[in-house]
Amino acid sequence: MKILVTDIETNGLLDTVSKFHCAYTHDRVTGEWIGYRPDDFAAYVKAIEMKAAEGYLIAFHNGIGYDWRALKILKKKHPGLIWP
Secondary structure, three states, rough: OOOEEEEEOOOOOOOOOOOOEEEEEEEEOOEEEEEOOHHHHHHHHHHHHHHOOOOEEEEEEOHHHHHHHHHHHHHHOOOOOOOO
């Protein structure tokens, strides 16, 4: 099974989140770790979307409770990024 493990850090809880601080991904197939800084938000989103399109399971640290919803909020602030 292809798995990409990821975690994000932001500036607040869901009711106040407005900034992406950083993220890391770990590809469990290749062993590759990639870090993303605040200016890399679009690259991070595109990277996880690409892995999902390649059939990877995307495993967030707190995906259901926070990460997925926070990313949806943050993506609205970045033109050209559309969340399914």
